Amino acid sequence: MSELTDHVRSLDACELPSYIYDLKALRTHAAAVRQALPERVEMYYAAKANPEPEILAALAPYVDGYEVSSGGELAHVAEAVPGRPLAFGGPGKTPDEVADALERGVERFHVESAHELRVLAASARRVTPGRRVAVLPRVNLPAPEGSLEGSSLAMGGRPAPFGMDPVQAREVVGALTDGSCPQLHLLGVHAHLASGLEAAQQLGVAGAVVSWATSLGVPLAEVNVGGGMNVDYVGPERRFDWTAYGEGLARLAEAHPGLTLRIEPGRALTAYCGWYVTEVLDVKRSHGEEFAVVRGGTHHLRTPAAKGHDQPCTVLAVDDWPHPWPRPAAAGERITLVGQLCTPKDVLARRVPAPGLRTGDRVLFSLAGAYAWNISHHDFLMHHRPAVHFLDA
Numbered sequence: 001m002s003e004l005t006d007h008v009r010s011l012d013a014c015e016l017p018s019y020i021y022d023l024k025a026l027r028t029h030a031a032a033v034r035q036a037l038p039e040r041v042e043m044y045y046a047a048k049a050n051p052e053p054e055i056l057a058a059l060a061p062y063v064d065g066y067e068v069s070s071g072g073e074l075a076h077v078a079e080a081v082p083g084r085p086l087a088f089g090g091p092g093k094t095p096d097e098v099a100d101a102l103e104r105g106v107e108r109f110h111v112e113s114a115h116e117l118r119v120l121a122a123s124a125r126r127v128t129p130g131r132r133v134a135v136l137p138r139v140n141l142p143a144p145e146g147s148l149e150g151s152s153l154a155m156g157g158r159p160a161p162f163g164m165d166p167v168q169a170r171e172v173v174g175a176l177t178d179g180s181c182p183q184l185h186l187l188g189v190h191a192h193l194a195s196g197l198e199a200a201q202q203l204g205v206a207g208a209v210v211s212w213a214t215s216l217g218v219p220l221a222e223v224n225v226g227g228g229m230n231v232d233y234v235g236p237e238r239r240f241d242w243t244a245y246g247e248g249l250a251r252l253a254e255a256h257p258g259l260t261l262r263i264e265p266g267r268a269l270t271a272y273c274g275w276y277v278t279e280v281l282d283v284k285r286s287h288g289e290e291f292a293v294v295r296g297g298t299h300h301l302r303t304p305a306a307k308g309h310d311q312p313c314t315v316l317a318v319d320d321w322p323h324p325w326p327r328p329a330a331a332g333e334r335i336t337l338v339g340q341l342c343t344p345k346d347v348l349a350r351r352v353p354a355p356g357l358r359t360g361d362r363v364l365f366s367l368a369g370a371y372a373w374n375i376s377h378h379d380f381l382m383h384h385r386p387a388v389h390f391l392d393a
């Protein structure tokens with residue numbers, strides 16, 4: 001923390017807001033996650049959580065590959081971590097993206113529909129005639145009873161544009177095993193049912209996916225049980241229980257010798273290494289409530305608006321006050337932190353305890369390493385973009 005706060009203090013006001021990524025913390029965390037997983041579990045990083053090249057590279061020693069969800073991500077990740085295995089997933093792949101992925105030698109395709117399978121088969125005949133392309137149909141399974149409760153983003157087990165209903169997925173498995181697509185090879189099954197699950201719920205999902213996959217009665221080398229490990233924005237110190245998850249996966253792997261289990265977390269790998277740091281521009285009272293306007297806002301850190309939470313933050317007091325007039329400061333215990341946008345939705349954290357917060361104090365928003373900068377609407381109001389710093393790059 002002190003290296004971070006020293007760095008924040010050293011920044012000039014015109015360098016705020018900034019994103020700071022602590023790559024040392026990221027490496028330590030990723031190593032611990034890897035350590036908690038049994039050997040037969042492979043881990044891909046879902047690049048959409050944060051595709052900064054430095055982050056992709058820092059994760060490289062701890063992951064077996066990367067999951068990409070668009071042609072853009074594919075090109076970007078292939079350049080940032082050349083030669084690493086890629087899995088191409090996501091809905092709505094265009095024929096051009098599929099052909100490009102084949103040309104680049106992508107290892108795995110997560111197929112989202114029967115139509116997509118045909119696009120892939122036709123493309124493979126044309127682009128890579130001599131090669132067999134590995135396919136994992138994505139199934140949208142009903143999740144086991146209770147396992148998606150509290151999940152923030154259920155993508156499966158209910159109507160969704162992701163993957164296929166079990167009946168359709170079975171048909172795609174049939175098409176992959178009846179000799180009608182000789183260029184394609186059924187490597188396994190893929191599922192990603194929800195985000196925001198704790199270890200016990202994740203294990204319930206993993207068990208359900210593996211049991212469905214093995215009930216198909218066809219040889220499978222892999223089952224990918226997805227990502228979605230919870231990050232607790234209300235209690236950031238409560239981390240996903242990777243040890244319990246790893247132990248459960250070890251039991252599952254033991255029960256299915258010969259099957260490789262794969263997970264593809266995003267948020268729970270990178271959320272903790274990122275900080276959005278800024279300063280208070282003004283403090284005001286409005287109809288009985290106090291507001292601090294900070295430099296920047298949800299156009300840089302859309303996470304709290306997108307997920308409907310208060311972004312966890314800490315205040316770094318700055319004692320200098322260069323002006324001859326009084327320094328605006330909070331009178332009460334709690335204050336709402338907003339950005340510079342002309343919309344009431346630009347709220348980073350509501351009624352947070354920050355007694356005495358002053359104009360010129362710095363604020364460090366944590367858990368800003370995933371789905372933060374890259375999901376934000378940067379150009380709204382045309383404020384300048386934050387600088388990006390890497391600690392221990």
Ligand SMILES: *Cc1c(COP(=O)(O)O)cnc(C)c1O
Pocket residue numbers: 046048049067089090192194195196226227228229264265266267268
């Ligand atoms: C987004 C996504 C992930 C990663 O989810 P997290 O909640 O960031 O862990 C993994 N797999 C698929 C298919 C996804 O769409």
